[in-house]
Amino acid sequence: MTTRPRRPHDSLLSRFRRSDRGAVAPLLGFMMLALIGCVGLGIDVGRSVLVKARLADALDAAGLAVGARLATTDFNADALKFVSANFKANYSGATVTNVTATPNASKSVITLTATATMPTAFIKLFGTKSVTVKASSEITRKTTGLELVLALDNTGSMSGSMTSLKNAANSLIDILFGSDTTATNLFIGLVPFSHTVNIGTSRSSWVNFVNSSKSNWKGCVMARSGGLDQTDDPPSSNTYKFTDYYYPNNGGSLYCPKEITPMTNVKATIKTAVGKMTADGNTHINLGAVWGWRMISPSWRNYWGTLAWNGTILPLNYETKNMNKAMVLMTDGDNTMSSSIYTAYGYLSEGNLGTRNAGSAETELDTRLTTVCGKIKAKGIVLYTIAFNNPAKATKSLLQSCATTTAYYFDAGDSTSLTAAFQTIAGSLSNLRVSK
Template structure:
C-alpha cells in the first residue's frame, strides 16, 4: 500500500516532542518582546507627558505675565516657551497648540499634545503614542510688597554696578507692567555697604535719638555723658571745675566745619540690630543712633580715621573724648561719615519713576555688612516705625518679599589697636556690640555671618519670601550662607556673569507676578 508508509511517517512526526520546546520558545519571543518594548515605549510617553506639562505650564505663565496681548502675540509667546522647554529631539513633536485668554475670569489656558514615535510597539502596528495636557493659569488677585536689598560696596564698581542697575530696573518694570493697578505693587530699595543710609530728611527725627538717650550713643567715649575738667588761672590762682557734658552725635556734627550728617545709622544692640522692634522714646535702647565715627589718635598708622588734631597727648580715651577738637574743627581725610557711602533707602512706593531714579543713583563704595542691609529691608516691609508704608504681616492679600544680592563676604576690619577695629555700624570691636571684642578680621566677619543667619531667619519667620543672589562670588561659604538665607534653595541664584544676573532677576520677577497654577 503506497500510502501506508507516508501515513506512518506523518504519525511518527506528530508524536515527536524533542524539538517542540525550542519551537514554542521561539514563537513566544514575539509577544514577550512586544510586552517589554511596549513598556519602554509607554515609559517614554509618560516622560513626554511630564515634560509637556512643564512646557505648557511655563508657556501659560509667560502669557499670563503680560496683560495686553493680541491672540497672535499670546500664541507666539506660548510657542516660544514650549520650544525652549520641550526636548523635541528626544521626545517627539509638540502639536495642536491652542492658547485661550479669558479677560473676564483673568485666566490663560494652553492646551497641546505630543506625538511620540514608538520603538517596539510598531511591530504591533502602533507607530505613535499621543499624549495630551492642558495648563490653566489664573492671576492671583494679591498685592505685592517687595524690597530689594542690594550690595553697593566698592567691589561692585565698574560694569558690575551698571549690570546691577539694569537688572534691578528690569525686575521693576516687569512687576509694574504685570500689575492690574499701579497700587497693587509697592517696591522699596535698600542699598547697603558697611552701613545703611536712611536719608538726611530724617535728621534729628525722634527715633534717631536727638537727646542722646540711647546707651549706645557715643559708646566710643564710654557713654553719652562724660566729666570734663575746665581750669583757669595759673599757680595759686589756678582753679578747676568739673562738669558733666553730654556727648551728642548731632551736636558734634554741628560743631564741625563743612561737615554734616550724611544719613547713615548705627546698629542697635543684638538682637534688635536685625529685627523690626519699633523705636520708642520711653525705651531708649530701641532708638537708632546717627552714625558718627570719632576722630582717632594722631600719628599712629594702625588707626585708620585720624581727621582732626588731637590737641592733647593724654591717654587714648582722653584723646577720644577731647570734645574741644570738634569745636570748629575741619576734618581732613576720613571724617565722621567715613563708613557712610551709600545712597538713601527708598521706602515702599508705587511710584515707578521714583524707584527707577533711586536705582539709577546707586554707586559702589565701601565694605560689606549684609545683615544691616537685611535688617533695614525687614524694617522697610514692616508696618511699624520707623517706616510705616508696609501692611500688617498677617494680611493674606499681601505677598511680602525680599531680594538680597551680594558680591562678596561680610567684612569688618580688625586692627592691632586698643579699639581693635575700624569704626563700623557696630562701633569699635573693643566695646563688644557685635558680641565679640576680637581684633581678628576673620572672627569679626564670622560674627557678621552669624547676624546674617539670624536676620534671614527672622525675615522668614515673618512670612517674608526671601530670594538671594550671589554675583561673581568665589567663596563657597558665602554661597552656602546665601543659599541658606533664601526661603528655599530654589530661590537662591548664583550668578557668575552679567547675563546670569539678568536671568536671575527676570526669573524672580516671573515668580512674583502673583500667578498661580489652578490645575
C-alpha cells in the same frame, strides 16, 4: 407539486438568501459596510476628542511653565519642550506639531497654540489616514498684593558692576509693574547697603546724636547694640533709637550709601532710586537684611510714611489677605570687618562685635545674618537671596540657608545670570492663571 414545510429553525437570513424577489444580498452588504464605517468613525472621532483634551491640558501646563520663565529668549522653544513633557509620547499615536507661544508687549498675557496629528484606526479604510486636532490656551499674569523690598549690595567691590545691578533690578521692576506706571496693589522699596545704611536726614527723630549734629549728619546710622541690630523694634523711645554714623576725621559721609527708599507704588520713583545707587565701603550683609525687614515689618507702620492699601497704612500686618511680603537680598562679597575701616560697628579695635580679631568679627557678622534671616522667614516673609560674582563658598552656603527654600537662592556668577535671577524672581512673585 409538493411544498416543503417551513422548518422552525429556518432563519431570516436564510430566507433572504433564497429570496428571488430582489438583490437583497448586495443591499445587506452595503448596510453592513455602512454600519462598520459609522462605528469606525465614532471610534476615531472619540479618539480625536481625547487627543484634543490631552493636548489642551498639556498646553495649559506649558503655558504656566513658560509664564514663570520670563528670562527666556525663545518662548516657542520653551513651549514645545513643556508640551512634549506633558503630552504622553505616542498617545493614540499622535504627533504634536506647530507649538507656538506669543507674549504681549508686557509679557502679562501669553497665547499658546498647538496641533496634533493622529493616525486613524478605522476610517483609513475609506481613505482618511489621519486626523488633525488643534488646541489653544491663554495664560494671564497678575500680581496680587505685594510688599517687596530690594536689599542690594552697594559696597566698593560692586564698583565695576553697578550698571549690571541696576539693569537687573530694573528688569524685575518692569516685569512686576508691566505697563502700569502706578500700581494699585504693588509696593516696592529699596535698601542700598554697605557697612552701614542711610535712613535719610529727614528721619533725624529716630537718632540720638552722639558723633555729630543734625546739621552735618548725612543720614547713616550705627548698628544698635544689645542684640537690637537683629530685631525689627522701631525707634519708639531712646532705648531703641539709633546713633548717628559719622566717619572720624572725614566729614562724616565717607562710605555712607544712598538713602533708603520706602515702599512706593510709583514705578518711576523706585527706578530713579535704583539709578542713583553708588558703590563704596565694606560689607555687612546682616544690616541690609535687617533694614529690609524693618521696611516691611508692621511694627514700623507710621514710620515710613502714609502710603496705604485698602485704607491701612503700610507696612500691612503679616498674613493680610491677598497681600504677600517678600525680600530680595543680593550681595557680591563676604562679610568684612577690616581694622582700618570705620563701620556701623565702629572700628574693629573697639571690640563692638565681641572681638578685636578680624576673622572672628566676620564670623560674628555671619551669625547675625543667619539670625536675622531666621526671624524674617518666621514671619512668613518670602526671602530670595542672590550670590553675585562668585563670593566665597561659605558665603554662598550662608545665603542659600538664608533663602526661604533652596529654589529661592541664586548663584549668579556674571551679569547675564544676575539679570536672569531677578527676572526669575519676578516671575515667581507674579501669579499665573489659565484665562482661556
